[in-house]
Amino acid sequence: MPIQLLSGDLPRSRALTAILVAILLGLLxxxxxxxxxxxxxxxxxxxxxxxxxxxxxLLLGYTGIxxxxxxxxxxxxxxxxxxALASVDEPTWGAIVTGLVAALLLTVVLAxxxxxxxxxxxxxxxxxxTLAVASSFSVLASQLSxxxxxxxxxxxSVPELLSxxxxxxxxxxxxxSIDGKLITYYIVFAGCLVLFLFxxxxxxxxxxxxxxxxxxxxxxxxxxxxxxxxxxxxxxxxGAVVAALAGALMALWLRYVGPKTSLGFEVMTDxxxxxxxxxxGTMYGAVVGAALFILAQNYLKTLMGQASEMLSGVPLLxxxxxxxxxxLWLGVLFIxxxxxxxxxxxxxxxxxRAGR
Amino acid sequence: xxxxxxxxxxxxxxxxxxxxxxxxxxxxAVVLAALPFMSFPTWITLTVAGLAMGMxxxxxxxxxxxxxxxMSVLNFGHGAFVSVGAFTAxxxxxxMRGWLExxxxxxxxxxxxxxxxxxxxxxxxxxxxxxxxxxxPVYGQYLKQILITMGGMIVSEQLINxxxxxxxxxxxxxxxxxxxxxxxxxAIEKYRLLAVVVGGVVFAALxxxxxxxxxxxxxxxxxxxxxxxxxxxxxxRRLFVGVFAAGSALAGLGGVMWGLYKETLVAHMGSExxxxxxxxxxxxxxxxxxxxxxxxxxxxxxxxxxGFLAPKVALVSxxxxxxxxxxxxxxxxxxxGRH
Numbered sequence: 224m225p226i227q228l229l230s231g232d233l234p235r236s237r238a239l240t241a242i243l244v245a246i247l248l249g250l251l252x253x254x255x256x257x258x259x260x261x262x263x264x265x266x267x268x269x270x271x272x273x274x275x276x277x278x279x280x281l282l283l284g285y286t287g288i289x290x291x292x293x294x295x296x297x298x299x300x301x302x303x304x305x306x307a308l309a310s311v312d313e314p315t316w317g318a319i320v321t322g323l324v325a326a327l328l329l330t331v332v333l334a335x336x337x338x339x340x341x342x343x344x345x346x347x348x349x350x351x352x353t354l355a356v357a358s359s360f361s362v363l364a365s366q367l368s369x370x371x372x373x374x375x376x377x378x379x380s381v382p383e384l385l386s387x388x389x390x391x392x393x394x395x396x397x398x399x400s401i402d403g404k405l406i407t408y409y410i411v412f413a414g415c416l417v418l419f420l421f422x423x424x425x426x427x428x429x430x431x432x433x434x435x436x437x438x439x440x441x442x443x444x445x446x447x448x449x450x451x452x453x454x455x456x457x458x459x460x461x462g463a464v465v466a467a468l469a470g471a472l473m474a475l476w477l478r479y480v481g482p483k484t485s486l487g488f489e490v491m492t493d494x495x496x497x498x499x500x501x502x503x504g505t506m507y508g509a510v511v512g513a514a515l516f517i518l519a520q521n522y523l524k525t526l527m528g529q530a531s532e533m534l535s536g537v538p539l540l541x542x543x544x545x546x547x548x549x550x551l552w553l554g555v556l557f558i559x560x561x562x563x564x565x566x567x568x569x570x571x572x573x574x575x576r577a578g579r
Numbered sequence: 580x581x582x583x584x585x586x587x588x589x590x591x592x593x594x595x596x597x598x599x600x601x602x603x604x605x606x607x608a609v610v611l612a613a614l615p616f617m618s619f620p621t622w623i624t625l626t627v628a629g630l631a632m633g634m635x636x637x638x639x640x641x642x643x644x645x646x647x648x649x650m651s652v653l654n655f656g657h658g659a660f661v662s663v664g665a666f667t668a669x670x671x672x673x674x675m676r677g678w679l680e681x682x683x684x685x686x687x688x689x690x691x692x693x694x695x696x697x698x699x700x701x702x703x704x705x706x707x708x709x710x711x712x713x714x715x716p717v718y719g720q721y722l723k724q725i726l727i728t729m730g731g732m733i734v735s736e737q738l739i740n741x742x743x744x745x746x747x748x749x750x751x752x753x754x755x756x757x758x759x760x761x762x763x764x765x766a767i768e769k770y771r772l773l774a775v776v777v778g779g780v781v782f783a784a785l786x787x788x789x790x791x792x793x794x795x796x797x798x799x800x801x802x803x804x805x806x807x808x809x810x811x812x813x814x815x816r817r818l819f820v821g822v823f824a825a826g827s828a829l830a831g832l833g834g835v836m837w838g839l840y841k842e843t844l845v846a847h848m849g850s851e852x853x854x855x856x857x858x859x860x861x862x863x864x865x866x867x868x869x870x871x872x873x874x875x876x877x878x879x880x881x882x883x884x885x886g887f888l889a890p891k892v893a894l895v896s897x898x899x900x901x902x903x904x905x906x907x908x909x910x911x912x913x914x915x916g917r918h
Contacts, residue, residue: 289725340905347653348865350725351857352901358854359898366894488850492733499726542741551737558730561723562716 228420230427234507239572243507246514250412254405255397261521267408269517270415271473276497277422277509278465284504285426286458287438289346291491292337292353295360296463298486299333300326300470302364302371305480309372309379316382323471327464334463338456361486376481381407385475411472418465423506425461434458435504492550496557502567511568524549602912606876613884623765625883631771633879634778635840637872639833640856641785642826648802648866650819651721652714655728657830657856658849659709659735660702664831665750665838665848666743667701668694672750679753687753698835699828706827710820732850739846748844774836781829782872789868798822802866858897862904864911873912874904 226233234240246269249256253266275297282288303326307318341352364371371377381403383389389403399405425431436444437451445451474480484490493516501512524546534541543551564571614622643657671694672679678690713731717723752770759766789795801808801815809815837852838844859878863870881900885893904912 283722287722289722340902345721347651347721347725348861350655351653351861355854355858355861355901356898359895363894366891492729495726495729539741542744545745547745548737548741550733551741554730554733554737558713558727558734561727561730565723 230420230424232423232427232506234573236569236572236575238575239507239511239569242511242572246510249514254408255399258399263404263408265517265521267411267476268473269514270412271469271476272493272497272513272517273510274415274418274422274469274472275466276494276501276513277419277506278462278469279494280498280503280506280509281422281426281434281458281462281465283498284502284508285431285438286434286455287346287441288342288455288459289350290353290459290462291350292357292360293462293466293494294486294488294490295357296330296334296466297470297473297490298361298364298480298482299330300467301474301480301485302326302470303329303467304471304474305377305379306371308381309377314380314382319382319471319475323468326467326471330463330467331460334460335456338459342455342459343452357486357491358488361482361488364486365482372481374482376479376484378479381475381478385410407476411476414468414472418468419506419510422465426506430454430457438504496553498567499557499565500560500567502569502571503565505567505569505573508567508569515568520549599913602870602873605912606873606880609877609880609884613880616884616888620763620765621887623762624767625887626880627767627771627775629880629883630876631768631774631778631879632840632883633876634774634782635833635836636852636855636859636879637778637875638781638836639830639852640859640871640875641781641868642822642829643856644860644863644866644871645798645802645822645868646819646826647860649798649805649815649822650718652718652724653721653728654709654714655725655853656709656713656731656735657728657826658851658853659732660706660827660830660849661834661837661852662739662844662846662849663705663735664698664702664834665844666739666748666846667831668698668835668838669743669748669750669844670694671697673748679751682754684755687755691753695832695835698831702831702834703824703828706824706830707820709827710823714823736846736850743846745846750838750842750844752839752842770840774840777832777836781832785868794818794821855897858901860911862901862911864908864913867911867913870911870913877904 234243250266250270254263257263275293279290279293282290282293300323303322304319305322307322307325308314311318337353337356341349365374367373368375380386384403385407386403389406391401391406395401426434433444433449433454436447436449437454441451444454470485473485477484497509497512497516500516501510502508527544527546527549530544531541531546534544542548560567566574610626613625617625639657639661642660643654647653671690675690675693678686681687709731713727714724717727756770756773759768760772761767787795789799797808797813797818801818805815808818834849837848841848855878859874860871862874862877863872878897878900881896882893885896908914
């Protein structure tokens with residue numbers, strides 16, 4: 224049964240299995256293991272990022288498409304739910320569904336058109352065009368302030384069941400009251416789990432095999448009779464749809480949408496870093512990478528702040544370990560990992576087992 | 580069916596390459612098409628502003644398109660050179676502020692020239708190092724190339740923050756270049772005139788180098804067919820490193836000009852302008868300097884006119900223009916090798 228659930232794509236490494244189980248259990252029990260808002264927020268962000276990165280890996284790692292428009296679709300999903308909920312007086316589930324459907328429609332149309340337009344030519348062309356389109360889109364989102372709330376974004380209220388003030392039952396369970404925040408967390412968790420398993424199913428299906436064939440040798444895949452353009456456009460659309468769903472979940476969790484959290488270029492670089500460090504072409508890489516990255520982002524910065532204070536006498540070094548400069552070290556790590564271990568953490572773990 | 584092939588006369592001239600002039604007419608067409616929608620002085624002001632901006636974009640984008648044409652390397656980190664160039668210039672411009680505040684055009688331009696030279700030297704050196712360290716190991720692997728140049732971009736931007744501090748730096752224009760000259764009722768900012776002149780000089784220099792010198796011949800031949808140039812005994816690698824460094828230096832020059840135009844410097848100014856340069860080289864056709872020039876002017880002019888006529892439309896004018904051009908010519912205005 225578990226094998227079927229994972230679509231026959233097992234971690235294939237004891238250490239990796241242990242890490243994955245630890246992450247799964249950690250995310251599953253997060254509300255009961257830790258108290259306070261920050262750890263729960265971290266856990267929810269990890270869930271959403273796992274799906275977001277995995278859907279990007281479908282493009283980058285499995286099909287060999289470099290896209291910079293992934294955050295655009297993520298943002299469309301988030302804004303779809305956000306605008307729908309912000310524009311009604313009484314937040315209802317109907318509004319969420321309407322917003323989500325509209326967002327998904329826009330996502331499919333945009334992904335299809337961009338794919339049709341740019342995926343027929345060289346990969347590099349696609350990277351450039353998506354970069355241009357995505358940046359225009361984010362400018363548009365921050366300028367059309369009547370609709371999107373501009374730079375400030377929009378806060379909105381969610382249906383009563385999900386709002387923090389709501390409690391499901393009187394008594395506490397394992398020392399925690401069952402409130403709306405907890406219910407939202409489990410909706411996000413379950414949604415992300417389902418989406419991740421769907422992606423795992425997708426890459427291990429015959430369709431996924433064709434995508435990998437295209438990545439390895441496009442010409443050969445074409446010669447074998449597959450219409451590579453069609454497959455690439457499909458991969459693009461599916462990846463975009465999953466990203467939009469992840470965005471919708473994130474919006475529900477944050478009860479806020481804004482250009483910085485959903486459309487910003489920083490999100491795109493985060494995704495790139497996670498995919499490469501976790502391991503391209505393995506869905507599990509997204510899990511390990513996202514968990515590590517988000518934890519580091521939330522807790523390593525504190526550590527860097529302390530180091531920066533300690534080094535405050537040294538001119539350049541103190542600035543270099545300032546918490547705001549943590550992208551510097553990640554960037555260096557990113558370049559080094561592309562050179563020296565392009566297979567990422569998951570690839571390395573699997574290789575170790577194979578070598579034994 | 581026994582048609583004999585015409586035999587060429589020994590002394591007959593070689594058939595000339597067909598000139599493709601349709602794209603050349605685009606810029607005048609756009610400029611003239613905008614005239615009926617606005618008053619004449621506004622039109623002059625906007626056109627000069629558009630030309631100035633287009634020239635600056637061209638300076639920054641020209642290196643990128645040549646590098647791509649020569650080695651099929653698309654440098655996503657090109658924007659870093661723009662930022663580094665602008666920030667390096669502050670080493671001259673800020674301490675010598677006194678010279679910039681005097682009203683003598685000569686002193687102003689002298690200091691500016693010094694700053695530009697320093698910026699270009701620094702970015703050329705950086706470009707050389709970037710090519711060695713970041714790009715050389717991943718020739719021919721486009722996926723790694725995109726990722727790694729992106730990584731180089733992130734690191735460079737962060738390093739700028741480390742070296743020059745995270746706050747934005749104000750960079751006021753030299754005294755003699757502030758304000759505007761009036762042509763009838765049309766106001767033309769002096770700095771924009773300078774930008775047009777510098778851009779024109781750079782374009783002319785590039786054009787002459789590419790078309791009238793042996794190096795230029797080799798570069799053009801390399802863009803057309805690199806292997807053949809190698810087979811002739813030229814080291815295309817060396818040529819490429821040279822072009823890369825020169826392109827980086829141009830980006831540095833563009834960075835200084837752009838920084839003075841904006842009058843503030845932030846570390847991510849390069850990555851912002853990069854989106855624009857990408858659109859420009861897509862429009863122009865990857866690898867074509869002439870196309871890049873036309874593309875820059877088109878983008879800047881259309882953006883300026885649209886910003887005046889319908890500000891909301893201006894937000895997407897770049898993309899609309901790109902799509903329109905690609906629908907007309909799917910590979911850009913000029914395809915590889917046709918300058």
